[in-house]
Amino acid sequence: MKILEYDVLVVGGGIAGGESALNLANIGYKVLLVEKELSIGGKMILLSKVFPTLDCAACITTPKVSEIARHPNITVFTGAEPLKITKKGEHNFEAIVLQKxxxxxxxxxxxxxxxxxxxxxxxxxxxxxxxxxxxxxxxxxxxxxxxxxxxxxxxxxxxxxxxxxxxxxxxxxxxTEEKLLVKIKSVITATGFQLFDPLKIPRYNYDKAKNVITSMQMERELAPTRPFNTVLRPGDGKMPDNIAYVLCTGSRDKSVGNPICSQVCCMYSIKQAQLLLGALPMADVTIYYLHIRAFGKGFNEFYAQAQDMGVEFVKGKVGKITEKENGNLMLRYEDIEAGVVKEAEHDMVVLSVGVLPNRGIDEVFDNKKLQLDPFHFINQTDILASPSKTSIDGVFVAGTASGPMDIPDSILSGGAASAETTSYLRKEDSK
Amino acid sequence: MEVEKGKTAKYLKTKRPVPKEVTEQLKHFTKTKKLLLNALKEGDKTVPQLAEALNLPKDEVMFQLMSLLKYGFVETGEIDDMDEYYYYKIKSNGKDKS
Known part of the structure; x- marks a missing residue:
């Protein structure tokens, strides 16, 4: 087996892992960045624009991604994942990495x-x-x-x-596949998140009603590298003019096993609503919500801006979506403020799907236990004093691997993980 | 064993048979592609018009047509009078030879 040596192994080449890798590489540490997909850049590189500034996501991600790819201190493996990570001692880890x-x-x-x-x-x-x-x-x-x-x-x-x-x-x-033995002094887990699969809520008819899409599909429809020539219904190519958003699809919902808030859906839905009004000036956009959580810097103003632009907000829980013969959709929902059940027709429905952990990284750690929290995100054992710390000394967590968070927080978390990793490595250097 | 560059697919074929679903899927795509392109050669059409002419589900037409748009066989034309459906047409300088 080929043996490689680095200072730090970063698992996951999204924006959090990428940020950690860059910071460490810039101060001279040798970093191996291992990404399971064929490209680094994570989910962000596939987005249209970002809230609340409406900056183009690709324009922010691509320069970072090329800096990572070209950095002399960073080696990137795409289509690769760690099979096993063993802690041999302080500042001494061994990983078996599978290169597909x-x-x-x-x-x-x-x-x-x-x-x-x-x-x-x-x-x-x-x-x-x-x-x-x-x-x-x-x-x-x-x-x-x-x-x-x-x-x-x-x-x-x-x-x-x-x-x-x-x-x-x-x-x-x-x-053919290749297994590599990698010797490192420290590990950053930046394994990111996966999106909730709306097939788990059959009432929303995601598979059968072709004009019910997920927010990630709408994100693609709005991106410059979109699949269609403009925003269209996948069911028949019609340009929609009355679009509904169903918030909390797969979040804050015990019945699907995810009782927590995904933190990003309110804001990305508000962002998409604003972008839709730009792309389809004649369209109506209605957002069905439980609570709007616009907690970050500039978020509430962004919400108010959407209201001013004419986005309609309905405090209501959608119970059922049925398809009409013309492809339009009937939403049966509880109007929470009026306390009655109502129905509304839309010609396209976007399910604002939530954030779930990427599973399996804890099983990679061989002789030490990487603790998870009750929702299967990586547990931050000292969340206030040392937020990147995990249950294994020398293993740190960055980004949404520790819980749902937005892009600025993921970058911050990536920065924090690189700082804490540096401090761990310097402890050895000063000996 | 040294395998000659440019002929490595042949080598893998001896080790790894191509699953039947994969060849079926290819047949389906090639057939639908031909149907769609022939229908468009007769004149520009919208997705519902293509679906009706070919007796195919509209979402299937949409998916395959958007793939052909990406592969460079088809391009977008004008939108219809109701501002609902775009017309699609054969791309005159289509490069894809597959």
Whole structure:
């Protein structure tokens, strides 16, 4: 097994892990950043704009991502994950990292996309959240880092068309999985979050009613690299003019096993509502909410701005969504202020899905227990004095791996984790 | 074993058979693509018009059509008189040869 040595292993190449890696690299530590997806940048790189400033998400993420990718002190592995992390002693960890084959030599690939053109296969594009297709030889998305092709081997027919057209001959179907032994002094877990799967609430008809989409799908529809030519209904291509948002889909809901607030849905829904009014000036947007939690800097003003723009806010819990023959949707909801059950028709419904932990990182730790909190996020054992500390000395947590939080807080958390890691490493250096 | 560059797919095919679902999926896509492009060759159409002409579900037409838009076979035309549905048309300089 190949043996590699670094100062810090960062698990997860989203914005929190990326921020931690950059800070540590800038002060001279050697960092290995391991990302399970084919690109770093996490969820943020796929967003349209960010609240409350309405800055373009890609414009903030891409320079950071390229700084990470080009930093001499950072090594990035994409399509890789740690299988086992063992604490051998203070400042002494060993990790087994699995590098999955991409079937493309990333360093040689120029990102020309000729393989994409040549590939005859079309499958659902997970980076467009199922709204359009992609090829089996593909660049994950246009601003991916590394901007290199990959082969989706599960859906590949092994016709060889891609390798016949590849100018630098960088496609290589002989690649296999590789396990690497990595020696490090410290670990940062920045494993991020996953979105709630609305199929768990059958009353909302997410699979059957084609014009019920998730907020992440709407995010893609609003992004510059969107799957459609504009915001359209996936069910029939109609430009919607009466859109509803259902807040707390999968959050603050004991019946689906997630009683906590996801912290970001109110604000991203308000943001999307404002963007929709820009994209579709004739459209009505209604947000069905339980409470609007606009707690951050500039958030309440952002909420007021949406109200001024004409977004309608209805304090109501949506019980059921049914599809009409024309693809429109009937929302049955409790109007909380009036205390009555009402019905309303919309031509598109966006489910503001909540934030859930990415599971499994605790099982990677071999001889020490990485404690989780009751909601399966990584437990911060000293949340007030040392918020990045976990139950294992020398293992720190960054970003949404510790709980739902927005982008500024994730960056702050990434910064905190890098500072606490530095302090842990310096303790050794000063010995 | 040294495998010649540019012919590695053939090598993997001997080790890893292609699942039937994958070839079925390819057949389905190729067939739908042909149907959609032929229908559009007769004239620009909206998603509901294509669905009616080809007797396919509208969401299926939308998904495949948006994929063809991405792959460079199709482009967006004008919106209809009711400002509801866009017309789609064959892209004149479509590069994709697949």
């Amino acid at each position: 084959p991409r079937y493309v030599d990333v360093d040689a690939c120029t990102g020309c996309q000729l393989c994409e053109e040549a590939c005859p296969v079309s499958v659902t594009d997970e980076y467009q959240f199922g709204l359009a297709g992609r090829k089996a030889a593909y660049i994950p998305f246009s601003i991916a880092s590394p901007r290199a092709a990959a082969i989706d081997i599960e859906n590949c027919i092994l016709c060889g068309a891609c390798e016949r057209v590849c100018p630098p001959d960088c496609i290589d179907f002989t690649q």
